[in-house]
Amino acid sequence: MGPANGGCAIGSLNGSRQRITAGITTTMNTVANYQSVEQLRDRRAVTIRAIKPGDKTLLREAFKKLDDTSIRLRFFGPKMELTDQELIQATEIDFVRNVALVTCVQESARERIIGVGRYITYEERRPPLTAEVAFIVEEDFHGQGIASILFRHLVLIGREQGVSRFAAEVLPGNQTMLKVFDRAGLPIETKASTDCVHVTIFLNNDARS
Numbered sequence: 411m412g413p414a415n416g417g418c419a420i421g422s423l424n425g426s427r428q429r430i431t432a433g434i435t436t437t438m439n440t441v442a443n444y445q446s447v448e449q450l451r452d453r454r455a456v457t458i459r460a461i462k463p464g465d466k467t468l469l470r471e472a473f474k475k476l477d478d479t480s481i482r483l484r485f486f487g488p489k490m491e492l493t494d495q496e497l498i499q500a501t502e503i504d505f506v507r508n509v510a511l512v513t514c515v516q517e518s519a520r521e522r523i524i525g526v527g528r529y530i531t532y533e534e535r536r537p538p539l540t541a542e543v544a545f546i547v548e549e550d551f552h553g554q555g556i557a558s559i560l561f562r563h564l565v566l567i568g569r570e571q572g573v574s575r576f577a578a579e580v581l582p583g584n585q586t587m588l589k590v591f592d593r594a595g596l597p598i599e600t601k602a603s604t605d606c607v608h609v610t611i612f613l614n615n616d617a618r619s
């Protein structure tokens with residue numbers, strides 16, 4: 411749920427337009443207004459949308475529901491709560507270098523955040539532009555395809571923003587995350603070190619360089 415993991419022109423994302431990709435219809439104004447409706451494997455409808463500054467309370471609540479294992483896999487260590495500063499970092503973002511999408515369901519007439527996917531672009535002076543990507547999904551929604559859906563949307567946005575590669579650091583044993591990357595159907599490279607698997611995903615088939 412948490413803070414940013416850690417310029418490209420927003421260009422063609424400015425101005426309203428409709429995009430139909432792989433069966434999904436996505437309305438794009440700027441990335442900050444990104445919103446799409448998707449269906450989970452159990453056929454429940456969810457909203458995928460850009461995170462916004464007003465999400466701090468929802469994000470704090472979502473973080474509190476996470477179990478220790480999910481927190482360790484995402485943050486590589488224990489974490490009791492998100493601080494005010496981390497909530498600001500997580501929700502008040504530029505949507506150019508730093509992009510975050512949340513997955514939401516309606517529960518008792520309230521929105522609940524059940525997943526977050528984000529990327530942050532490395533400070534690189536020349537292409538290929540690489541962004542570090544990370545996900546977290548509430549345990550009661552695991553296996554519903556949420557990370558895969560978020561990843562697909564981040565790939566669409568990343569490509570539009572000129573990102574060529576996503577990089578991720580995954581703890582050894584986190585097969586679920588590795589499978590989500592693997593099943594996306596994009597060229598992928600993995601390099602294992604003692605404490606981490608470094609994953610590189612190439613967003614364009616010709617970008618492996």
Ligand SMILES: CC(C)(COP(=O)(O)OP(=O)(O)OC[C@H]1O[C@@H](n2cnc3c(N)ncnc32)[C@H](O)[C@@H]1OP(=O)(O)O)[C@@H](O)C(=O)NCCC(=O)NCCS
Nearest residue numbers: 480483484544545546547552553554555556557558587589
């Ligand atoms: C890793 C994590 C984000 C995955 O989220 P998720 O929403 O459960 O992922 P998905 O539902 O998209 O994929 C999960 C399962 O569906 C499978 N799957 C994904 N796409 C599929 C597809 N198109 N068809 C069939 N199965 C698919 C995955 O292989 C995986 O299978 P498994 O149950 O055998 O492991 C989630 O487990 C989590 O939050 N973990 C803790 C935090 C973390 O590890 N973050 C990673 C740091 S980068």
